[in-house]
Amino acid sequence: MGFCGKNIVFLSGGKHKATAQRCVDFAFFVLSLYPVRSFFASKVQKRGCMNQITELDKRIIELSDRFEQEVLNLRRAIHENPELSFHEVQTAGLVQRALEGIGLAVKCGIAGTGLIADIHGFKPGRTLLLRADMDALPIQEQNDLPFRSKNDSVMHACGHDVHTANLVGVAKILYELRDSWSGTIRLVFQPAEENGGGGREMIRAGIFG
Secondary structure, eight states, X not given: OEEETTTEEXXXXXXXXXXXXXXXXXXXXXXXXXXXXXXXXXXXXXHTOGGGOOHHHHHHHHHHHHHHHHHHHHHHHHHTSOOOTTOOHHHHHHHHHHHHHHTOOEEEEETTTEEEEEEEOSEEXXXXXXXXXXXXXXXXXXXXXXXXXXXXXXXXXXXXXXXXXXXXXXXXXXXXXXXXXXXXXXXXXESOTTTTOHHHHHHHTTTTO
């Protein structure tokens, strides 16, 4: 087993060179550009880099454009309804409905409020695990945003609302691109990262199985 970044785990030994990793990497990259998409596009055109963008890259960009507002809406819904470690009931429900809306079978109640779902490529291959954390912090949010926290003294101050919504967005993109990669993508939505026990409990529950 090897690791690639904080939230990606290879469940198969050896070096992973499948297209799945490229899809994942580029999908996360594109989704992270929502606030600066026009700036990015202008820079690409100015530098004459369009010839370096593959057809697969273009499909990912087109799909991210299609799903952008859904991902933003999900992030805001999660942000205004933050939940502390092992109490992510509403958050888990939002994630479950989003994944089932894609057409995925979701396993719920893992380590309390955790979820997992698999996306299968059109050809067999290795399994890649992607993880997002769902819990918030015991902090009072002090701003006037329309999607500010509705829960007193609880706030998504560490970005887990973004992590969770982004992984759902990546799932939507990868599901549409199943003909472009082989193997399986396992999506893991983890409770209780802030307390440090959610990941351990999900492993004990057998998410690597």
